Amino acid sequence: MNDFHSVGPTTDFPDPSSQLVEVDEIAVVLIHAAGHFYALDDVCTHDGGPLSDGDLCVEEATPTIACPRHGAQFALADGAAVTMPATKATQAHEVKVEGGQVYVRLCDSHANTRK
Known part of the structure; x- marks a missing residue:
């Protein structure tokens, strides 16, 4: 159940940019910066x-x-x-790029929060 999910083609995410995406019903901010992709929970731990x-x-x-x-x-x-x-900290997630697509795998701590 902890699989990678496609969030779109790399061309949808200019460098630098940040964009809200949904991964297995979790709101994630996908960031493309300095040639790298990052994924974080879309929530500030100070006040949400x-x-x-x-x-x-x-x-x-x-x-x-x-x-x-x-x-x-x-x-x-x-x-x-x-x-x-x-x-x-806010939760970070694994990102990979294959075949021109960006994929995100949620960290294990979200396994129990999925519907």
């Missing part, structure tokens, strides 16, 4: 804001996405909370 509405900061040593509500930043690579007011 939608990360997909936030700004990308890809020119720093640790590329991040910021919550549009209070500016908390999360590392693209692993979802770690980089700045306050967030202190807890």
Whole structure:
């Protein structure tokens, strides 16, 4: 049940960009930045804001996405909370690109939250 799910062709995700996608009924922000794809839960752990509405900061040593509500930043690579007011990471998911398609596999912690 922990399979990769296609979220669209690579051409749908310009570099840099972030876009809300649904993976097995879970809201995920898919990010394409500096030639890499990342997937994070679309939720700020500080107050539940939608990360997909936030700004990308890809020119720093640790590329991040910021919550549009209070500016908390999360590392693209692993979802770690980089700045306050967030202190807890958001969940990161595995991404692969094959045959011009982008695929996301949800982390194991979501296995019990799927309907």
